[in-house]
Amino acid sequence: MQPLTTRSKLVVDKRMNFWERIYLPAIFKGMWITLKHFFRKKNTLSYPDEVRPFAPVWRGWHVLKRDEQGRERCTACGLCAVACPAEAITMTAEEREKGEEGLYREEKYAAVYEINMLRCIFCGLCEEACPKEAIFLTDRIVPSDYVRQNFIFGKELLVEGTTPEKRIDVTKRQKHIQEKITK
């Protein structure tokens, strides 16, 4: 049988000799070990100030993308809601009126689009289901809250902004999904 660890020691029940019995050498040895730790590099990461780099495949807070002209890509087809194993997504579709062409890309759009972040398991199946490349999971962490109601994220929290600095970059994620689907 292979040993579980290379550092195991055989326990022997022998009488301790004088130096072992006065414990002092052992104590100094222990203190030397702790002193080495004293000067060692600290493992702590001061989280809100420093953030550990996210993996490119990290799945966090969803975003509903807009196209280059700032129109919402989502057409409320409902495929994401169907694909969702946790049934976290609900939406209400509406027809695009005249004059709203600058707001919505297709003739149909989601008037209400809600994701329950407490139900969501961040599996990313909605991304794969989406035919319009409208929904993506990003590397943002869903913030904590005291009220359950606040975890139902509506469009105001999901749709990205129109200005360039408010756009959310999902190219890495997009590439990953492309690879996954073509495989």
Next chain:
Amino acid sequence: MHSILLFDAALVLEKSIFVVVLFIITLTVAAYATYGERKIAAFFQDRIGPNRAGPFGLLQPLADGVKFFTKEDFMPNAAERWLFILAPASFMFVACMTSAVIPWGTELTLFGKPVSLQLTDLNIGVLYILGFTSLGVYGIMIGGWASNNKYSLYGSIRASAQMISYELAMGLALIAVVMMSGTLSLKEMAIQQAGLNWNIWYQPLGFLIFFICALAECNRAPFDMAECETELIGGYHTEYSSMKLGMFLFAEYINMFVSCAVIATVYFGGYNFPLIDPGWLGGLMGPIVMFAKTFFFIFVFMWIRWTLPRFRYDQLMRLGWKSLIPLAIINMLLTGAGVLLFDK
């Protein structure tokens, strides 16, 4: 007779100011010892420690104090009300009293007048310290008993048993130093250890015994029998909350500060350091050296706490009675022989 009644008003003023200053320094050091404890503990465990309140978390003791004051001051129904309040107060009082006889330096020249850097040069300074440290256990005992809680009572029983056993060895270790220096005054001892003529070179065993006993007297790990987080859920202060608990914890840090100062004075030359004249900077060099030594020992106390596990109660007693006391007696005999032979 006449001269006793006619007290020196300037001297009284000087000593009163000194008391206040010493009190403030002691409290500040104790407050920052709590910060240091947490920071050092963190460093030994590869963490950063408190760093939120102020730069490097330096305002943490203040935040802790505010927290203690604003917490609910709960008192158990069955507690002995009067003693319950008295215990932390007496513990704190005794802790603060001990620093009176420690010589912090030689003399400081203020307004053209030499000011002694020792509150009072008692000719029985060593006895005074021993007396007050043994009174310290009363706060723990009364507190544990008045709480009317079994854990607390266990804590105070252990504390008193531990005090009795370790004070003996402590006293015996000190006697050897007293025999060598021929004085009970701490000031005299400090003067005799000028330069590098420290007592530690003559009394290494005595120092070891005294140091271990000081750890036990301060209720510091590995001798924190009275608190015993895991067994007695806080021991004698299980039932305490708010600033009463704060007083207990605070007083422990004051005790540690004073013990370290005593160790520095008795064994490590007090304000003396080779090549450094304690009279430099108008007498300020003495206190600087003294505080450096004291802080070093506070660090060692914390270092030990975060290295060693707690003794079991019977191990503690065995170490006290079967090892330290015989060793202290042997040390005393050896010192006696040495004094006789070399007539130091």
